[in-house]
Amino acid sequence: MTVSIWQADDKQSVYEVDFLIVGAGLVGCAAAYFAVQTGRSVVITEMRDIALGASSRNAGFMITGPDTYYHRAITEYGHDRARELWALSERTHRIWRGWIGQFDVPFDPCGSMLLAESADEARELLQAARALNADGIDSEFIDGDPLERGYFAAVHQPNDGGVQPYALAQAAFRASGAALIANNEVYRIEQPDAERVHVYTRQYRFEARHVLLCTNAYSPALHPYFAGKIIPTRAQCLVTAPLSESVMPTCGYSDYGYMYYRMTFDNRLLIGGGRKDYKALENDTTDDRITDPVQRYLDAYLRDKFPDVTAPVERRWAGIMGFSVDGLPLVGTLPDMPRVGFAVGFHGHGLAFGAGVA
Ligand SMILES: Cc1cc2nc3c(=O)[nH]c(=O)nc-3n(C[C@H](O)[C@H](O)[C@H](O)COP(=O)(O)OP(=O)(O)OC[C@H]3O[C@@H](n4cnc5c(N)ncnc54)[C@H](O)[C@@H]3O)c2cc1C
Structure with a gap:
């Protein structure tokens, strides 16, 4: 989005705050929680409303570890770093679980399974x-194949689970005690001296001592530093109508993470991913409309792997992830x-x- 001169002419009233967080997704809300703990006044400014970015559009997989299989993470990042990443992820889950318990956020401690779609992937999983x-x-x-659906092998991670991500973000916000100003896009940031940051938004000009950008995929639109470092990347899901019984006992994750599937809390089958063959279409965009090729791929996956599911697809959606280079x-x-700090x-x-980094 952008802000026109009619919406804000730079003469907005001044709002002083110790700590301003930009973006009320999971990361911004978690950061607000930790900032409030330090005794500072904390405000979150958000261009839409709480968690309406990726944080309420994701599949809700609380899976431990990085985006790549663990042995690959060791090769890519080094052994110490891979271990640190795992520990950071465990810490993140402990923080989420605290809010899940405190605010009754729907959570299914069903574990997860990395599943192999091919003999090659089975060797990787081993x-x-x-x-x-x-x-x-x-x-x-x-x-x-523990699921008897045509997979070649699996790795079971018993400590993972599936969460209602929108409810989790709202819980994190409630836990924080921070103030939220929704519908308030940031369009310019300046640091005039060593002590203060001026943040121009549609409704106010904030004067903050510290600013944290939790703007994930949208960061390149806010500051040129993020150009080429953060690639907005679309991800898509579908869910069926509620089923009479569960067809997935766990959070399933396959094709090197390109496919994922789980039951929702009202017993729908959720299938997400499908972007592997459509990167040119799905990368480098902040357009969160669904696209036909990816949705057709998800439909085909549903028919192929879950032929026993005849319920119609009732909802399809997309969201924008912030991919980093490494x-x-x-x-x-x-x-x-x-x-001005950032966690994107x-x-x-x-x-x-999210919470561990925040
Ligand atoms: C379909 C899909 C499935 C996914 N599945 C999973 C999963 O199963 N497990 C998992 O761990 N992750 C998953 N993810 C990724 C996960 O959703 C994100 O990593 C996470 O939500 C990032 O949180 P965030 O707060 O950084 O970003 P966001 O939730 O995107 O929050 C950024 C916020 O910043 C706001 N903002 C941006 N620019 C401005 C501005 N200029 N002024 C004011 N506000 C601004 C946005 O409106 C937004 O609310 C998935 C993502 C998608 C899209």
């Missing part, structure tokens, strides 16, 4: 399981504005890392 077990991480390799969250301060680029894994 390596992943060995690497996990070598680091003392609770997981089990299953040779064969697959890890991007955290730091803007080079030209040291009082959650790469389709905000439920794995």
